[in-house]
Amino acid sequence: MFIIGERINGMYKDVHKALVEHKDDVIIDLAKKQVAAGAQALDINVGPASEDPMKDMQWLVEVAQKATDARLCIDTTKADVMEKCLSLCKQRPVINSTTGQKEKLDVLMPLAKKYNASIIGLTMTKSGIPQDAHSRIEIATQIIMAAQEQGVDMEDLYIDAVILPVNVAQPHAKEVLDTIRQIKVLCDPSPKTVLGLSNVSQGTPNRPLINRTYLTMAVAAGLDAAIVDPMDKELMDEMITAELLMEKAIYCDSYIDAYKKK
């Protein structure tokens, strides 16, 4: 599982405060702890309250790169901020994200190619997030075609089937699992699959339990990557166990420690 740490996001109070006060120790600490807990990439998002996303994103990228060598996942809807941040990355970045809209694909796929980046493609369009797996797959197909046209490898395309909170959109949980399963057999080589996991539990009182249960189901469906809080030890232990049961690692009694040493 390619783990993208979600914690450097201005939606979190500590990150927002650090941004406003330019306290790089908070960001450095979050970067180091997430990598130590198993993140291979770090999502970077200034959050909706940033007054100057261009400046704030660059600052976060620079601070995160002071702290670790992990890949960065540039999480912004602004194309100019995206390109600026991509140009600053020392490791291969991840673009988070395009949707299936032509206007987005026309801008972001060429950026992926130019900066040798991976790219996350959300199965949604201007009309929103579809109800069922079938319509999600239609949008995924558009994204795949755009990647192929631009020469972006399937290895570098991560389709995110967009999970919605179970308390408001309960039927989506099954549809997203079906989408993940179908994407893995849609073409050969197939793109990878990713989930912004914590959305599934937004607004519920049992967030960690719902997150880890759904992640396990997604691993069984063939999920390749997840944007999660890697410092949630119960989540990570269960994810490692789910991958073991799917034979992504060879069993040994200390399989959890063995995974972390990788």
Place this chain on the structure above:
Amino acid sequence: MFIIGERINGMYKDVHKALVEHKDDVIIDLAKKQVAAGAQALDINVGPASEDPMKDMQWLVEVAQKATDARLCIDTTKADVMEKCLSLCKQRPVINSTTGQKEKLDVLMPLAKKYNASIIGLTMTKSGIPQDAHSRIEIATQIIMAAQEQGVDMEDLYIDAVILPVNVAQPHAKEVLDTIRQIKVLCDPSPKTVLGLSNVSQGTPNRPLINRTYLTMAVAAGLDAAIVDPMDKELMDEMITAELLMEKAIYCDSYIDAYKKK
């Protein structure tokens, strides 16, 4: 999920001691606690060390029925003990179990019909447990045909795809999930599916974590019933959450409590 409590089994030291000393309070306590924790049926098994299975099984059945009105799941390989215990059950019993062997099916399917019992069919034969889903499905088909010949409803047939310990037979975990998924579309109406769950973690140091992770995967694959320890609160909470995500219940913030009140 039809939960069959696994704890009244002579393999457990407390049950074996209670059997030897004829201490019915231990059995009554285990029966009541399992039902309170969510078991709809109680597995009854004297264990391998019983010197007189006929006498011991009858005693367990009688004591369990003193304690609760739950259905009993008669878990013995001896046909005469099976029939005697079935005849003592006040609620509709569950036969645990037949295999796909003709000699077994010829004896146990007629007993299921005679006593209006549900029956668990293991996807194994004299030659053992198959490696893959395909061969498990072949055996399941034999069991389904035997049930249909005897007039046992698909509602009452539970196919158990036989999970083996992940530390010795790791590839089986995926095959069993595939088997569960395929059985649900094998015929219409399809038989139900069940797992003797705790076998997956036999001999490993992380038994509860492996059990609940695999149960969640099996719920996502469509599992209908499980033989588990319902007093494992983390297992039950995660199973309830998994069923919620699969839309087996309507979301409410207190969905775990709501499940337990059913």
